[in-house]
Amino acid sequence: MEFEHVTFDLPHGTFHALQGGDPDGQPTLVLHGFPDHPPTARPFLAELGRRGRNVVAPWLRGYAPSPTAGPFDMAALTSDVLALIDRWSPGRAVELVGHDWGGAITYDACVTAPERIERAVTLAFPHPLTFISRLTHPAQMRKSWYMGLFQMPGSGWIATAxxxxxxxxxxxxxxxxxxxxxxxxxxxxxxxxxxxxAPLKYYRAMLRPGMLGATRRMSRPITVPMLQLHGANDGCILPQQVDDRHRFAARRALEVVPHVGHFLHLEAPEAIAERIAAWAK
Known part of the structure; x- marks a missing residue:
């Protein structure tokens, strides 16, 4: 299945994306995480397209060829996604699928503008407040060591050396x-x-005042139906181990997928697309 390179002129600049699938199907917006971009997910995007989706997968703010200028607080990142939804699918709510940082943006979009999202899927990222509460867990602290490194000057050189x-x-x-x-x-x-x-500045923005606004927003229950998928072998974020049902006011399903890690949709594109399709019926 072919995906074409398209652009969207949004308030923050020209954003680039891959688009394909069923042009008459369910509008589905797929948001990548770190350190990733849309082309690695072509097999997964194609599987979504085969299941009746009209798919768009943008390069997020901070990832060339989309704008690499900040700011990188959650409100700014979410505003890009909502502007893209308005530009691409005016008048019709979308299915939103987010991996890693794309998952974090998905949660924020669901509480910021639930009327624009028909349903949502997060990959490898629990509810942000649930994740924050687990950052003091020794096992998660060991997995999240890189977040501290990214606060340091020169970490961009370290990442590319x-x-x-x-x-x-x-x-x-x-x-x-x-x-x-x-x-x-x-x-x-x-x-x-x-x-x-620029991709490291997502992590630096976590410690700045703008993150407090996102935390307050995320204290509101999510009213968008949501599927949360997590790889059992995830070496970045521990599969969820706490009960956070109170954070959801709509249909919600949580599944830990065996034999896959953090990039679960790249490791098993057909299986993950099928889980999403089965849940959405």
Whole structure:
């Protein structure tokens, strides 16, 4: 299934995206995480398209060729997504699928503008307040060590040094046993070099006052139906181990998927797309 490179002129600049699937199908917006971009997910996007979705997957703010200028607080990131929804699917609510940081934006979009989202799926990211509450857990602290590194001056150089060896290390740790196709890996590395250090500024924004506004918003129950999928072998974020049903006021399902890690939709694109399709029926 072919996906074309398209652009959207939004308030923050020209955003680039991949678009394909069923042009008459359910509008589905797929948001990538760190350190990633839409082309690595082509097999997953194609599987969504085969299941009746009209799919758009943008390069998020901070990721070339979309604008790499900030700010990078959650409100700014969410405003890009809502503007894209208004531009691409005016008058029709979308299915929103977000992985990692794209998942964090998905939660925020659901509490900021629930009327624009028909249903949502998050991959490898629990409810943000649930995640924050787990950051003091020793096992999660060990997995999240890189967040502290990214606060340091020069961390952009560290991330890109020696042919992005640091980024490659994160991929290996986060999805053990998974290897990205060499051509896709080379394309990702090229885009990340063009983007740095902007992707790291997401993490720096976490410690700034703007994050307090997102925390207050996320205290409101989510009224959008939501499916949460998490890889059992995730080496970045622990599968959810606490009961947070009170954070959801609509239909919600939580599934831990065996034999996959943090990049679960890349490791098992058909299986993850099928879980989403089955839940959405």
């Amino acid at each position: 020696r042919d992005l060896a640091f980024i490659n290390r994160l991929w290996r740790q986060w999805s053990p046993g998974f290897s990205l196709d060499p051509a896709l890996k080379a394309e990702l590395h090229e885009r990340l070099r063009a983007s740095m250090p």
